[in-house]
Amino acid sequence: MRQLTYRQALNEALDEEIARDPNVVLIGEEVGQFDGAYKVTEGLLKKWGPKRVMDAPISEAGFIGMGVGASMLGVRPVMELMFWSFSYVAFDQIINNAANVRYMSGGQINCPIVIRGPANGGTAVGATHSHTPENFIANTPGLKVVCPATAYDAKGLLKSAIRDNDPVCFMENTILYNDKWDVPEEEYLIPIGKADIKREGSAISLIAHGRAVITCLQAAEILAKEHGVEAEVLDLRSIRPLDEEAILETVRKTNRVVLVEENKPFCGVDAQIASLIQDKAFDYLDAPIKRVSAIDAPQIYSMPLEKIQLPDARRVVNKALEIL
Numbered sequence: 001m002r003q004l005t006y007r008q009a010l011n012e013a014l015d016e017e018i019a020r021d022p023n024v025v026l027i028g029e030e031v032g033q034f035d036g037a038y039k040v041t042e043g044l045l046k047k048w049g050p051k052r053v054m055d056a057p058i059s060e061a062g063f064i065g066m067g068v069g070a071s072m073l074g075v076r077p078v079m080e081l082m083f084w085s086f087s088y089v090a091f092d093q094i095i096n097n098a099a100n101v102r103y104m105s106g107g108q109i110n111c112p113i114v115i116r117g118p119a120n121g122g123t124a125v126g127a128t129h130s131h132t133p134e135n136f137i138a139n140t141p142g143l144k145v146v147c148p149a150t151a152y153d154a155k156g157l158l159k160s161a162i163r164d165n166d167p168v169c170f171m172e173n174t175i176l177y178n179d180k181w182d183v184p185e186e187e188y189l190i191p192i193g194k195a196d197i198k199r200e201g202s203a204i205s206l207i208a209h210g211r212a213v214i215t216c217l218q219a220a221e222i223l224a225k226e227h228g229v230e231a232e233v234l235d236l237r238s239i240r241p242l243d244e245e246a247i248l249e250t251v252r253k254t255n256r257v258v259l260v261e262e263n264k265p266f267c268g269v270d271a272q273i274a275s276l277i278q279d280k281a282f283d284y285l286d287a288p289i290k291r292v293s294a295i296d297a298p299q300i301y302s303m304p305l306e307k308i309q310l311p312d313a314r315r316v317v318n319k320a321l322e323i324l
Contacts, residue, residue, distance in 0.1 A: 007177040009151035010040045013158040018048055026053045028080025037082045064090035068098045071113040081117035085131040098167040099142035114161045116170035121299045122310055130299035132263045137169045138240040144168040145239040149213035151181035156190030173211040193241035201232030204320050205250040208260040209236040216260050219316035248281045255286040258320050260311055265293040287323035292316050
């Protein structure tokens with residue numbers, strides 16, 4: 001075991017999968033000569049050459065469409081978006097084509113493409129560069145959505161995504177790129193669709209994905225130290241497929257739940273999870289389901305105000321105390 005940053009873990013996963021499978025290629029804006037906008041692909045062009053690591057023009061509709069077509073012919077492209085906000089100009093390629101080709105071909109054509117990059121606010125880059133579209137993407141049958149919170153999960157899930165025969169939308173968080181976690185030296189995979197308990201607890205469940213998991217871990221520490229409350233933190237890791245049984249199991253265990261996400265609240269991921277709990281675990285609830293999400297407005301450019309807009313540990317603590 002050694003410590004890697006989230007960025008290094010992603011880089012290692014890409015490197016290992018390129019070495020393992022000659023059909024894996026990296027395509028995206030600045031992934032090659034510039035080593036990636038966030039240095040996730042650093043060193044890979046030099047090591048593997050321009051036939052495996054290819055810079056794309058600033059045209060997401062163009063290069064995502066190219067990747068979808070290539071994947072239908074047996075290539076396994078990993079496409080990097082500088083921001084997931086930029087995926088919106090390629091929604092026809094992602095949502096109409098990648099998501100539906102396997103179904104509409106009667107299973108004759110696979111689309112093993114991975115589309116990855118940052119999907120987060122919190123970096124003061126304005127409303128058009130700060131979307132968290134996991135709810136949009138997960139609404140579409142045929143697409144898988146992965147949102148890892150740790151370096152360990154990021155590596156294992158990215159390797160699984162690259163090997164998956166369905167299109168996988170892999171959403172990272174730039175604020176996590178420098179966070180260090182223990183990562184095994186030996187190869188490992190994490191199955192898509194399996195949640196993970198990041199902290200055991202008995203009094204209340206905090207359920208989250210992406211960087212909100214880190215926020216929940218911080219909130220759980222505050223609850224324990226200041227209030228003597230042991231909170232359980234469940235990391236969804238993927239949004240679609242969703243580990244419904246893990247969600248229901250933690251609710252049955254603690255009988256109280258706060259759902260935390262950095263997405264906007266209206267039609268958010270947590271609205272779906274709240275419906276699931278209400279439908280299948282209502283009798284186990286000792287209090288109403290509570291949600292903590294981003295304040296429902298376009299992402300604020302001002303850094304001090306954006307910090308208020310996004311969930312923080314104290315907001316999670318206060319919401320938990322409402323039902324304890």
